[in-house]
Amino acid sequence: MAQTEKPTALIMIFGATGDLANRKLFPSLYNLFEKGKLDKFAVVGVARRSLSNEEFQLRVKESVKENGETEADIEEFVSKFYYHSHDVTDSSSYLALGKLAEELDSHYGLNGNRIFYLAMAPEFFGTIAEHLKKDKLTDVAGFKRLVIEKPFGHDLESAKVLNKQIRKAFSEDEIYRIDHYLGKEMVQNIEVIRFANAMFEPLWNNRYISNIQVTSSETLGVEERGRYYEKSGALRDMVQNHMLQMVSLLAMEPPIKLTTDEIRSEKVRVFRALRPVKGEEVNEYFVRGQYDKGSMNETDVPAYRQEEMVNPESNTETFVAGRLMIDNFRWAGVPFYIRTGKRMKAKSTKIVIQFKDIPMDLYYQPEKTVNPNLLVIHIQPEEGITLHLNAKKSGQGTDATPVKLNYANKGIDGLNTPEAYEKLLFDSLRGDATNFTHWDEVALSWSFVDNISAVWENTKEPSFPNYASGSMGPDAADKLLEKDGFFWWPITEIDVEKC
Numbered sequence: 001m002a003q004t005e006k007p008t009a010l011i012m013i014f015g016a017t018g019d020l021a022n023r024k025l026f027p028s029l030y031n032l033f034e035k036g037k038l039d040k041f042a043v044v045g046v047a048r049r050s051l052s053n054e055e056f057q058l059r060v061k062e063s064v065k066e067n068g069e070t071e072a073d074i075e076e077f078v079s080k081f082y083y084h085s086h087d088v089t090d091s092s093s094y095l096a097l098g099k100l101a102e103e104l105d106s107h108y109g110l111n112g113n114r115i116f117y118l119a120m121a122p123e124f125f126g127t128i129a130e131h132l133k134k135d136k137l138t139d140v141a142g143f144k145r146l147v148i149e150k151p152f153g154h155d156l157e158s159a160k161v162l163n164k165q166i167r168k169a170f171s172e173d174e175i176y177r178i179d180h181y182l183g184k185e186m187v188q189n190i191e192v193i194r195f196a197n198a199m200f201e202p203l204w205n206n207r208y209i210s211n212i213q214v215t216s217s218e219t220l221g222v223e224e225r226g227r228y229y230e231k232s233g234a235l236r237d238m239v240q241n242h243m244l245q246m247v248s249l250l251a252m253e254p255p256i257k258l259t260t261d262e263i264r265s266e267k268v269r270v271f272r273a274l275r276p277v278k279g280e281e282v283n284e285y286f287v288r289g290q291y292d293k294g295s296m297n298e299t300d301v302p303a304y305r306q307e308e309m310v311n312p313e314s315n316t317e318t319f320v321a322g323r324l325m326i327d328n329f330r331w332a333g334v335p336f337y338i339r340t341g342k343r344m345k346a347k348s349t350k351i352v353i354q355f356k357d358i359p360m361d362l363y364y365q366p367e368k369t370v371n372p373n374l375l376v377i378h379i380q381p382e383e384g385i386t387l388h389l390n391a392k393k394s395g396q397g398t399d400a401t402p403v404k405l406n407y408a409n410k411g412i413d414g415l416n417t418p419e420a421y422e423k424l425l426f427d428s429l430r431g432d433a434t435n436f437t438h439w440d441e442v443a444l445s446w447s448f449v450d451n452i453s454a455v456w457e458n459t460k461e462p463s464f465p466n467y468a469s470g471s472m473g474p475d476a477a478d479k480l481l482e483k484d485g486f487f488w489w490p491i492t493e494i495d496v497e498k499c
């Protein structure tokens with residue numbers, strides 16, 4: 001957990017000229033600085049191209065400005081940024097970086113604390129970690145921490161190789177594996193909603209909950225990431241990490257304390273209870289989709305197979321829906337449905353907890369739909385909670401009518417994501433690893449996902465492309481729930497804004 005509230009450290013960002021650094025990391029650091037949350041610090045931007053410190057500082061300033069208002073202190077902020085042109089495979093480059101780090105450490109009084117943030121293509125993660133140790137950048141008087149972006153491996157085997165490489169230089173508690181969903185306000189709120197409310201926790205089990213639905217839909221297509229996405233697909237890009245992480249927070253037992261170790265160990269127990277889906281079961285429990293051309297906001301958009309760097313006969317899925325079963329006392333028999341995809345009707349991440357119907361419906365009327373109680377957690381773009389209840393229709397009679405109780409957090413899209421990075425950066429500086437993924441979670445989620453990819457990679461899906469851009473995915477995703485007597489709650493109709 002937190003070691004100090006106002007951290008001091010040298011932050012080295014590998015990949016400092018990249019998209020992530022520019023769009024998320026610099027603005028997040030500025031916000032922390034502006035809010036007075038940082039004590040003494042300096043930043044070294046590390047990347048391939050050659051830049052002077054001044055040129056780099058200008059880039060940082062521009063990136064911060066693009067993300068919002070800046071104050072007069074922006075000059076002081078960027079004056080703490082230095083640049084090192086780097087070759088990731090060359091020891092002499094690390095030695096020069098080490099020398100710069102020592103100078104900055106003594107100049108700014110940083111107590112030998114170092115954060116190494118790897119915002120680079122994952123193929124470099126292992127090499128960099130090995131060099132950091134070999135070339136003595138990890139020989140520090142203070143703390144040393146490695147913050148590492150996704151994807152953590154491509155499957156269990158490659159994740160193990162990567163983990164072995166980074167463990168040579170960092171212990172498990174010095175490794176901060178980013179899953180930026182864990183930095184989102186409402187994802188962090190799942191635990192509070194569950195464990196701080198007497199009205200939910202007693203009902204949070206298979207006696208009262210009929211099913212849980214987690215949707216994370218995007219309207220964007222693959223954009224310029226075709227080369228990466230062809231090898232990844234939605235299963236690896238979204239399910240292995242973000243979707244399973246949300247499921248683990250929804251399903252975990254209450255931790256005995258709110259410490260990093262206790263919370264992570266309860267999450268790990270969920271992954272251990274997750275029923276493996278193998279061989280022929282894969283197509284019974286999971287549905288894959290690939291977007292076809294279609295219309296988004298009255299603009300024609302191409303099919304996935306027509307995107308840049310994508311094979312015209314690609315078998316890669318851009319959509320996944322699945323039925324997860326957690327075989328423990330609390331959840332036996334309750335399906336957790338997950339669904340994620342690109343080029344869908346709306347951009348939305350939502351969790352719907354559907355409660356079981358009451359034993360006898362006194363207000364039953366033929367031709368009227370049943371209105372089960374729902375708890376909807378809106379993760380993004382809007383943030384909030386909606387509770388769907390039934391109450392008496394005003395006027396004569398005793399008819400029941402659905403009502404919604406809303407709590408809207410703030411719901412300004414665009415402010416959310418930098419904030420997630422802001423929180424995660426601050427946590428890594430403070431030494432709080434709760435909202436980062438432990439190796440055990442990564443390994444268990446890969447072994448779950450690997451069983452599915454093993455089947456999908458070896459069988460071409462003849463129906464691809466099987467959903468139109470701008471839709472909610474293939475029909476088979478609806479049938480997955482229909483088989484169990486359920487349906488996806490339409491994400492637009494349960495919007496917090498519309499209530």
Ligand code: NAD
Pocket residue numbers: 014015016017018019020021023046047048049086087088118119120121122149150151
């Ligand atoms: P990018 O391609 O925009 O940037 C890559 C950076 O790495 C550049 O600064 C480049 O100079 C540097 N680099 C590349 N090869 C190098 C070499 N041989 N030596 C030294 N430096 C080298 O990538 P990005 O979009 O910023 O993504 C970085 C990481 O963050 C990836 O792991 C990605 O999956 C992850 N990520 C990115 C986003 C995002 O929004 N961009 C979101 C989540 C995760």
